[in-house]
Amino acid sequence: MKADTATAAAPEAPATTLPAAAIVHAYHASVDGLLADFAFGLKKRGWRVRGVVQQSHGEGKAHTVLVDLDDGFAFPLFQKLGAGSASCSVDPGGVAAASIVLRRALHEGADLAIVNRFGALDANGGGFAAEMLALMSEGRPLLTVVADAYLRDWRWFTGGCGSELPASLPALEDWFAGIVGGRETP
Template sequence: MPTPLRPATPPALRPGAVIHGPGSEHVDALLDRFVHELQRRGFRVGGVVQRNYGERDDCADRMELVDVATGRAFGISQNLGRESRACRVDPAGVADASQALRRAIEERADLIVVNKFAGLEAHGEGLSDEILTAISEGIPVLISVGSRFTNEWQTFTGGYADLLTPDWDALWRWWGAARLYEDLMLGVEDSDVRRVLVGPKWVMVEAACGVGLAARPSVTTDAEIPPPGAWAGARLKDLALQAARSWDPLAMSVGIAALNAHYNRADLQGPDVNGLDLLKGVEGRVVVVGGFPQVAQRLPDAHVIEINPRPGEYPEPACDWLLPGAEGVLVTASALANRTLPRLLAAARGCRVVLVGPGTPLTPRLFDYGIDTLSGFVVRDVAAVAEAISAGAASKQFHVHGRFVTLRRPG
């Protein structure tokens, strides 16, 4: 009997150090914003961020560390007078705030944020013990480091860290596209599942909140499909969890369809555009990943990459050669279900990326992971789509029973 596969989990992250010059207020605000966004999406974040407040005393603003999990504030300022050249940070206040990190480590938070690595930590004091413990436990750590302490930080971590520029996109690149599955799953509101339909080419999940589709993986056979009653009494959140954790191709597709039952709701608004038209007229190299009908007619100059390439198409390994530096990249939503999307997004960093197909989750959560445009499908006539899927219809045959919706990244 083969050994069961471990659940899919995002790869470990090296500590992320945001390097900045004199003055840290903008970095403090950046970390605070990033923490709040992850918490809004449902991730568990612990640690402390710094806030300066009140009127200036004899030497500078007063400072406090705020526990991002509870909101509790710890004062860390000591007034040493206008002429003092000593560090204004109160070690006792920092030691008191360290409890926020210890609790986050014990609870194995998804991320631990630390306001900064500075003079105290460079000498093995302050929050240094908690930082090292979190790193050794494999918990992602995000911290700010003043440029004058960069050498000390590198020595402290033995070079095991990623140095980040102080901007929003850099934080998300560090966080990594592999975490988009967990992100999507966290956003799903639980709902009763009414039906799971596995047709020859497509999977449909109908829930109380909506209907979602995903392509059925070609590697599955009819003998592998569970009986209709297998999903009786299922909850939408449980099916969506399969998209985040399972390696089984069919379970993954059911999970993606469950995500889309939540996100691709009937009342969602957006332009009805054929995804292949979104890169028309783009100058420079255009790469299409996946087989799309009419791609030769709509994007005649595109470089097409397929797992099983036909004449004139590139094999899958060509992604690592053709995606970097491309002007536009169009990716089939099947890349989400087979877990190749994070790798494609990493290779296409800096490119205009469009995710296309009925299996595309229509949610702005995906924009921060490097996707610029989403072109997905909203079901209008559930009975007609279910009948078409059961009969083995291709996607173009059920398009008339719904509508495409396009969402674009703001800015």
């Protein structure tokens, strides 16, 4: 039996979109404050927002942490590799420890799960990739940040079904309103 090669070779457009979005920004531009402000603003209005945001409590990478939106617990994001190191300084142990926050969002539920970043670790199957895939497979709303350097990886990761948002509060509010179907607060 011969396969229909014309049909098999034609790429299909995504049939649906995921309730997942990434704030797209230029590499080295920071949108961490925007993501955190949006997440904390939703929490103040009564939404169950869970996940981690990236915050700096001083100068340099040593003071940058992942903050649990539920309890404020801070996880280390970078490791000290020494002045001469050219290696990536993201602390995979800190990221692994923080992954419990996203697993809690999956198992206990959330109106929105926040992931501080989709970057090199995630694009290569590490970081929070497993947790993001689990959340998306359950249809849980997910919002992250992606630098334009990783936009192709994000598109591959979501099968082209994730939304791409500009770095603006109105865009985030509009996207979230569409996800929750216009509900005010729970």
